[in-house]
Amino acid sequence: MRDLSDREATDEDLIAALCDGDARALRELYERHAPWLVLRLSRRCADPAIVEEVVQDTFLAVWRGAGRYRGQGEVAAWIWGIGIRRLIDRLRRHRVLSIRGDRPDPEPSAEEVVLLGVEHGDLATAMDRLSPELRAVIQATILDGLTTREAGHLLQIPQGTVKTRLMRARRELREALA
Amino acid sequence: MSWHVHEDTIEAYILGRIDDASAFSLEAHLLACASCRAAISTRVEVEGQARIWSGIRESIDRPRVGMIERALIRLGVPAHTARLLVVTPSLRSAWLIGITACLAFAAIVSSAAGETPLPFLMLAPLIPLAGVAAAFGGPVDPAWEIGVASPTGAFRLMLIRAAGVLATSAALAGLATIASPALGWSAAGWLVPSLALTVLTLVLSTVTTSVIHAATIVGIGWVAGVIVLERVASAPLAAFGPTAQLVSAVVAVGSLIALVGRRDAFERPAHL
Numbered sequence: 001m002r003d004l005s006d007r008e009a010t011d012e013d014l015i016a017a018l019c020d021g022d023a024r025a026l027r028e029l030y031e032r033h034a035p036w037l038v039l040r041l042s043r044r045c046a047d048p049a050i051v052e053e054v055v056q057d058t059f060l061a062v063w064r065g066a067g068r069y070r071g072q073g074e075v076a077a078w079i080w081g082i083g084i085r086r087l088i089d090r091l092r093r094h095r096v097l098s099i100r101g102d103r104p105d106p107e108p109s110a111e112e113v114v115l116l117g118v119e120h121g122d123l124a125t126a127m128d129r130l131s132p133e134l135r136a137v138i139q140a141t142i143l144d145g146l147t148t149r150e151a152g153h154l155l156q157i158p159q160g161t162v163k164t165r166l167m168r169a170r171r172e173l174r175e176a177l178a
Numbered sequence: 179m180s181w182h183v184h185e186d187t188i189e190a191y192i193l194g195r196i197d198d199a200s201a202f203s204l205e206a207h208l209l210a211c212a213s214c215r216a217a218i219s220t221r222v223e224v225e226g227q228a229r230i231w232s233g234i235r236e237s238i239d240r241p242r243v244g245m246i247e248r249a250l251i252r253l254g255v256p257a258h259t260a261r262l263l264v265v266t267p268s269l270r271s272a273w274l275i276g277i278t279a280c281l282a283f284a285a286i287v288s289s290a291a292g293e294t295p296l297p298f299l300m301l302a303p304l305i306p307l308a309g310v311a312a313a314f315g316g317p318v319d320p321a322w323e324i325g326v327a328s329p330t331g332a333f334r335l336m337l338i339r340a341a342g343v344l345a346t347s348a349a350l351a352g353l354a355t356i357a358s359p360a361l362g363w364s365a366a367g368w369l370v371p372s373l374a375l376t377v378l379t380l381v382l383s384t385v386t387t388s389v390i391h392a393a394t395i396v397g398i399g400w401v402a403g404v405i406v407l408e409r410v411a412s413a414p415l416a417a418f419g420p421t422a423q424l425v426s427a428v429v430a431v432g433s434l435i436a437l438v439g440r441r442d443a444f445e446r447p448a449h450l
Contacts, residue, residue: 031219034227034231048226056237063238074209076212076215077210127202135198
């Protein structure tokens, strides 16, 4: 068992302590990461009860799967990855959605477009000009790092619609930032 | 990191009054910046935070239900009975692996000998016997103390666990029988003796100090009997012939009747 009292433990220290079964470390991680996770999930799911359930599931998954954290990247990003996928699973379970065998979208180049925009133009203005539907797709695919299929589950729209909206958003951004 | 989100932006984000572009930028930054995350943590007393935590706390304190236990419950075994079966030491994976290794070895030896499956037939009935003995082995059993204090009748507990052990080890020995075609049908000759020996052990345990003692006595008696019969009788495998099978069946039934007759003896702490 690691001693967490001497200095401010890093998130990585806390994850290591979780592997030793230290529930205090989980508490500490929860204090640090639950607030932003709740806020961020709430922006993607309007039902607070579902968000609560998902946050609880996420930290249980962190507790049980701490050994799977490979030490690559931020702990926060790892937690977010678990959280957003739990949210999608939770939303899928309660709604009948068409399940298609489509492969994941092989062209994620919208990200390049956005990164390009940061250098060449006023991104915020361009984003604000997008319709909310297009912004939601940008958020799910680029910011949250979801596949088009996962984004479809999150936004309750078919995967094909995600792809066409993403294309439209990309075109509009390109024009606005040109 | 030198750049941090402005306080007003954080405030707006918490209140949900923020444009999407700023929210995106803040969310992307948060993943990499502990101090901005801390700024959020100190500002919000997220509603339900304590409630979520108590839910987490409760879940991590609750023992996890294992795969086998879940499978048993799905098969219609009541949850409390499933737990009793799962904590039976002779049903744990180390035991099962040991049993499998023993049987495989015996089957190989018997097949290689090319004459009679005697080693296999002699060993196979002892396996459920050892399993049952270990299921009530006092100190061998991690759930022993709990069993002593259990409000379930000790006889019922004994029957549940003995049945679980018998079924599992018989299934394993059965697989070994099928897996060694060289042994032929005579290889199934251990089944009835096995049942007889196990029930006999349980009856005997009502007069000996522990199930382990009873199992040892019965086991030694069995091995000695088989060897003597093999020497004395004219035909090979006399201990597994039709007459011997009949005798085994009679012993099994007789022991079962005696067991039910002596069920009260199991309520004494010495036996669990």
